Every structure is written in C-alpha cells, then in structure tokens.
Amino acid sequence: MVMKSPRRSPVMAPSCLVAGTLLLFHFIFSHADSGQFHVIGPQAPVIALVGEEAVLPCHLSLLMDAQDMEVNWYRDRPFGLVHQYVNLQDHMEQQMPEYQGRTEFLKDNITTGHVALRIHHIRPSDEGEYSCSFENAIYFHQANFQVLVTGSGTAPHIHIDHGETKGLNLTCTSMGWYPEPEVQWRDLQGERLAPAPETKTSRRNGMFHVETSIMLDKSSKENVACYIRNPVLGVEREVHISVTDALFPGVSPWPVIAPVIVVLLVIIGIVCVLLMRASKSKDKFSLIPSHQIDVHIPxxxxxxxxxxxxxxxxxxxxxxxxxxxxxxxxxxxxxxxxxxxxxxxxxxxxxxxxxxxxxxxxxxxxxxxxxxxxxxxxxxxxxxxxxxxxxxxxxxxxxxxxxxxxxxxENYYGQVFELALDNEQNDEDGQH
Structure with a gap:
C-alpha cells in the first residue's frame, strides 16, 4: 500500500518567510538591546604592494558608536600588537617594533562602527594573518583576515656569453620580486624551453633576485624570450632576443666586410691624389700668369x-x-x-x-x-x-x-543777509 504525502498548501511558503523574517529581526534587536555585536573584516585577502600602503578595514555588524570601545589589531606568527585605540586615543606602548611609525588609525566613521588601519611602507615581512577586535564593558568580538604582500621586480635582462663551445649561454636576470616568481624560457612559437639546472632564486632584503640560464646552439629558433611572472598579481615581465648566425664568432660577416671597406678607401685616396696633381699641372702650364701681365700699356x-x-x-x-x-x-x-x-x-x-x-x-x-x-x-x-x-x-x-x-x-551770502534783515524787521514789527 503506497501512502501519499500530504500536499502543502500555497499559503504555507509565505507564512514561513514571514516567520523567518520576524525571528531574524527579533535576534538582531535582542542582541542590540543586550549590547552584543559582530566584527566584520575583509572577506578576501588584502593585497599589499611592497613600498606602498595598505588599508585594513573593519566594522561592526550593527550601526553603533564605537568611540568609547577598545579597538585592537593583532597579527599572528609572530603574535603581537599592531595598533591599539583606547579611551578616544591611540596607545603605542605595546606596539611591535617593526610597525612603529608606520600605522595610522582611520576613525572618520567610528560613530557608525566603521574604522580602518593604514600601514605605510609595506614590507615582505608584513604578510600574514591579522585580526581586528572591538571590546566594550560587556562584550568582545574579533574578525580574522589575511594580508598578502607582493611586488613585481625590474624588467629582465639577458646577458650573452659565447664561451669556448659552439653554442650560446643566455643568462636572464631580474630583481625585486615577492613572492618567489615563476620563470620560463619560450621560443618564437610560445613553446617552453628547458632551462639549465643552475636556475637560482635568492632573497635580498626580503625580495627575490632571479637568475636563470639556458644553452642554445645553431639549430635553435631565431627568437627566444625570458618570462618572469608574479603569481599573486598575474603580472608578467618579458625580454626578447634574436639569436642569429651573427651571434656566433665562426660566421661573423666582419671578415668579409672589412677588406672591402679597406679597398674602397685606398681607391678613393688614389683618385684624390691624381686630381690634386692634375690641378697643379694646369697651374704650371698656364700661359698668362696674372703677376706677369703689364696692364699699364695703352x-x-x-x-x-x-x-x-x-x-x-x-x-x-x-x-x-x-x-x-x-x-x-x-x-x-x-x-x-x-x-x-x-x-x-x-x-x-x-x-x-x-x-x-x-x-x-x-x-x-x-x-x-x-x-x-x-x-x-x-x-x-x-x-x-x-x-x-x-x-x-x-x-x-x-x-x-x-x-x-x-x-x-556772494549771491548766497547776500540772500542770507537779506533774509536775516527781513527777519529782524518782522520781529520788530511783531513787538510793536
């Protein structure tokens, strides 16, 4: 006997949504009334460039004024305090020495629970796990996030060494990379070439210096390129070089060109000497030199x-x-x-x-x-x-x-005088 499941009424789905929404609002308001909150940090790793500055944002899940809270940034491995904000001001007494003078607390929107930490002059050692925490009198919460430090180095340079063998030894060098870059040799068609086993990567002041070599012979392709790629940013730097027969000492064109140039110079010199002698002979056999003519004879x-x-x-x-x-x-x-x-x-x-x-x-x-x-x-x-x-x-x-x-x-003063006289007469007449 097969039992049929009871059908859900169409009114059931909207009623579930309304109930879930009410429960969510109840949870938010109950936590707000109780002073509980959640700290939200960067969801994706923060990419920081070497030598530049990085901003680490952090905010509360609720719109709350965090001026009176204690805000801390810590890092792991090694563990230590990066920056501390307490009692409306920064406290640097317990700050790690490598961060001194490089941090800045951004609190323009702290009244809404949004803050950030700016780190200046990023170093490779700044890479790692960080945490941001808010704490008040009754509650504490933190958020963890990752900072990835990266830097693209200088443009690669290829050095050619003929050596004693018939082939060429090409060495590609570049510096200032972090993290360790990917190095490839490619031909004209973009196919990878196998480098020599002496590929080297060594740290210099936290950055990587790249040096890789490859040996080529006359049967190799004409164009060869050295590619160095940053695995974090995906930035790729390259340098191309044309490997032709002119690079090999045995087939140099100069042994053929040099004698031809010498012969041409000798011919040009002989022609110049002959022309000079011809001009001198013309001067000697001229019939009438200018200094022998007597121009005074009528x-x-x-x-x-x-x-x-x-x-x-x-x-x-x-x-x-x-x-x-x-x-x-x-x-x-x-x-x-x-x-x-x-x-x-x-x-x-x-x-x-x-x-x-x-x-x-x-x-x-x-x-x-x-x-x-x-x-x-x-x-x-x-x-x-x-x-x-x-x-x-x-x-x-x-x-x-x-x-x-x-x-x-004169007219004005005369009129004034006449008016004064008239006024006096009028006053006298009035008294009489």
Missing part, C-alpha cells in the same frame, strides 16, 4: 708695336726660325694683354656702375629718412601746441569755474 701703343714686329719679320727673310717664333709669341702676348685689360676694364666698369647705383639708392633712402624725421618733428610740434592750447583752455575753464563759485557764494 692699347694704341700695343697695336703699333705689334705692327712694327710684323713689318720687320717680312722685311728680313733671313731671320732665323727661332727669332720669328719669338716675334709671334710677342704678338700673341700683346694680344692677350689687350684682351685681359679690356675684359677686366669691363668688369671694373660694371662694378663701378653697381656701386654708383647702390650709392644713389642709399642717398634716396637717407633723404626719405630725413623727410620722415622732419614730418615727425612737425607732428611733435603740433601736438605740443595742441597740448599748450588745451592747457590754456583748461586754465580758463578753471578760472571761470572759480568766478562762478565766487558769484554764487
């Missing part, structure tokens, strides 16, 4: 001299060939002198003309400047005259104003 006399030389040559056929050649050379020399003198005289004329034009332009500019100065002087004189006239007008106006004031004063 052209008319030079023509007459050339004609006489020709006549003498024609009249004397018995003259030797050498004498005839010397006569022709003298004629050519005279003609070249004429051309040189005429050419340079034309250049001198052109230079003189340009200088004359420039002088005329300078004179015109000078005259313009003189005229402008005269105009400015005239304008200045006009302005001075206008100012003097304005001053005279102002003085006249001032005098007129003074006269008007004097007349007004």
């Amino acid at each position: 052209p008319a006399l030079q023509k007459s001299r050339n004609s006489l030389v020709l006549k003498n040559l024609q009249r004397c056929p018995a003259i030797s060939l050498q004498e005839r050649l010397s006569g022709q050379l003298m004629m050519q020399h005279g003609e070249l002198q004429e051309t040189y003198v005429s050419f340079h005289s034309e250049e001198i004329k052109e230079q003189n003309e340009t200088l004359i034009k420039e002088n005329e332009e300078i004179k015109e500019q000078k005259e313009k400047l003189i005229k402008e100065n005269e105009e400015l002087k005239e304008q200045k004189e006009k302005l001075i005259k206008e100012n003097e006239e304005r001053m005279e007008k102002n003085e006249k106006l001032i005098k007129e104003n003074e006269e008007i004031k004097e007349q007004k004063d």
Whole structure:
C-alpha cells in the first residue's frame, strides 16, 4: 500500500518567510538591546604592494558608536600588537617594533562602527594573518583576515656569453620580486624551453633576485624570450632576443666586410691624389700668369708695336726660325694683354656702375629718412601746441569755474543777509 504525502498548501511558503523574517529581526534587536555585536573584516585577502600602503578595514555588524570601545589589531606568527585605540586615543606602548611609525588609525566613521588601519611602507615581512577586535564593558568580538604582500621586480635582462663551445649561454636576470616568481624560457612559437639546472632564486632584503640560464646552439629558433611572472598579481615581465648566425664568432660577416671597406678607401685616396696633381699641372702650364701681365700699356701703343714686329719679320727673310717664333709669341702676348685689360676694364666698369647705383639708392633712402624725421618733428610740434592750447583752455575753464563759485557764494551770502534783515524787521514789527 503506497501512502501519499500530504500536499502543502500555497499559503504555507509565505507564512514561513514571514516567520523567518520576524525571528531574524527579533535576534538582531535582542542582541542590540543586550549590547552584543559582530566584527566584520575583509572577506578576501588584502593585497599589499611592497613600498606602498595598505588599508585594513573593519566594522561592526550593527550601526553603533564605537568611540568609547577598545579597538585592537593583532597579527599572528609572530603574535603581537599592531595598533591599539583606547579611551578616544591611540596607545603605542605595546606596539611591535617593526610597525612603529608606520600605522595610522582611520576613525572618520567610528560613530557608525566603521574604522580602518593604514600601514605605510609595506614590507615582505608584513604578510600574514591579522585580526581586528572591538571590546566594550560587556562584550568582545574579533574578525580574522589575511594580508598578502607582493611586488613585481625590474624588467629582465639577458646577458650573452659565447664561451669556448659552439653554442650560446643566455643568462636572464631580474630583481625585486615577492613572492618567489615563476620563470620560463619560450621560443618564437610560445613553446617552453628547458632551462639549465643552475636556475637560482635568492632573497635580498626580503625580495627575490632571479637568475636563470639556458644553452642554445645553431639549430635553435631565431627568437627566444625570458618570462618572469608574479603569481599573486598575474603580472608578467618579458625580454626578447634574436639569436642569429651573427651571434656566433665562426660566421661573423666582419671578415668579409672589412677588406672591402679597406679597398674602397685606398681607391678613393688614389683618385684624390691624381686630381690634386692634375690641378697643379694646369697651374704650371698656364700661359698668362696674372703677376706677369703689364696692364699699364695703352692699347694704341700695343697695336703699333705689334705692327712694327710684323713689318720687320717680312722685311728680313733671313731671320732665323727661332727669332720669328719669338716675334709671334710677342704678338700673341700683346694680344692677350689687350684682351685681359679690356675684359677686366669691363668688369671694373660694371662694378663701378653697381656701386654708383647702390650709392644713389642709399642717398634716396637717407633723404626719405630725413623727410620722415622732419614730418615727425612737425607732428611733435603740433601736438605740443595742441597740448599748450588745451592747457590754456583748461586754465580758463578753471578760472571761470572759480568766478562762478565766487558769484554764487556772494549771491548766497547776500540772500542770507537779506533774509536775516527781513527777519529782524518782522520781529520788530511783531513787538510793536
């Protein structure tokens, strides 16, 4: 025989919710009336960076004024007092030496039961279990939480050591890590490479110094990377290096490039020497050196001299060939002198003309400047005259104003005197 379970009525679920809510409120109010409370700290571990500051919050489950309570922060392993707040002020007599001068009690919201502790200059030794406690005259409660200290070190650096073998020894170093980081070597495809067994991690002032090496040969990939990862933050630092045949001494391109550069330098030097010699030979065989030309001979006399030389040559056929050649050379020399003198005289004329034009332009500019100065002087004189006239007008106006004031004063005093006389007469008439 199968027994059927009785069906729950639809009104039963809401009635259970209402009853649970009432019980919860009753529990809260009963604890509030009795002065009991719960301390709530950070639910997740507090991440603190080395060298920075960390805030450890803590509050009461009820909205209560905690100014008159005693608030303490302790740490475990080693156990000791981190900070103490009693009687509306901080007490540091029993504080652990390593926290002295580094803690700050934040009590801006203490009237609602919310406080916090700030620790400055976080060290690796600050990592561990902490507790926050509130205590009044009738009740005490605390909350436990964890502080994780972490720090990402410097960018890794790879040192290359060729050594005596055919391979390369790559050493990756970095410092300032906490906690102990994860180190990996990867190739271009991101696949992990097996490092040498001499991977080292050593503590320096609480921080980790990383040094790991790997040996490569010519059959390895072109690009290799060293990765160092912070396990707490997930921060990863990396450095890449290209391992090519140029890194190996046996296949260095310099033995091929160096002789080519030397040959090119030698060829360039020979060409420069030949060019210098050619320019010197041209200077030696020039027909008319500038210091031997007599530019003072007039052209008319030079023509007459050339004609006489020709006549003498024609009249004397018995003259030797050498004498005839010397006569022709003298004629050519005279003609070249004429051309040189005429050419340079034309250049001198052109230079003189340009200088004359420039002088005329300078004179015109000078005259313009003189005229402008005269105009400015005239304008200045006009302005001075206008100012003097304005001053005279102002003085006249001032005098007129003074006269008007004097007349007004005289009229005023006269009217006052007349009124006084009228008043006296009226008083006398009234007495009579």
